[in-house]
Amino acid sequence: HVQLVESGGGSVQPGGSLTLSCELSGFADGSGYVAWFRQSEGQEREGVAALASEGTTRYKDSVRGRFTISKDYGKTLFLQMTDVRPEDTAKYYCAAGRQVTYSRSFTWYAYTHWGQGTQVTVS
Numbered sequence: 001h002v003q004l005v006e007s008g009g010g011s012v013q014p015g016g017s018l019t020l021s022c023e024l025s026g027f028a029d030g031s032g033y034v035a036w037f038r039q040s041e042g043q044e045r046e047g048v049a050a051l052a053s054e055g056t057t058r059y060k061d062s063v064r065g066r067f068t069i070s071k072d073y074g075k076t077l078f079l080q081m082t083d084v085r086p087e088d089t090a091k092y093y094c095a096a097g098r099q100v101t102y103s104r105s106f107t108w109y110a111y112t113h114w115g116q117g118t119q120v121t122v123s
Contacts, residue, residue, distance in 0.1 A: 022036075022094030024071075033097055040089060043090075046060065049079060063088075
């Protein structure tokens, strides 16, 4: 039984930093992807960062160099956000899927498990 729970959202000023966390459970099979998506009001859900089980990463162009996706030995997924901008304001979701490939890693319906989301507001 796979569960994901996000935390760490909040309000931050432009140029500031914030780190989101996602506690993973029941997802230890040595394959697949974990990822962060975000969705702002009136917009489609979009992939932000993805991490494959072997270490390959993928970033949305607008966050590359500012955001970092990582996972620790305790199965916690992180999104380190630096130099944040107002356009980063969104609800952020973590996701996991064992059958996800690189080409599909920013396709939301490729993932089978989702967290409840955490709001990030940059203003």
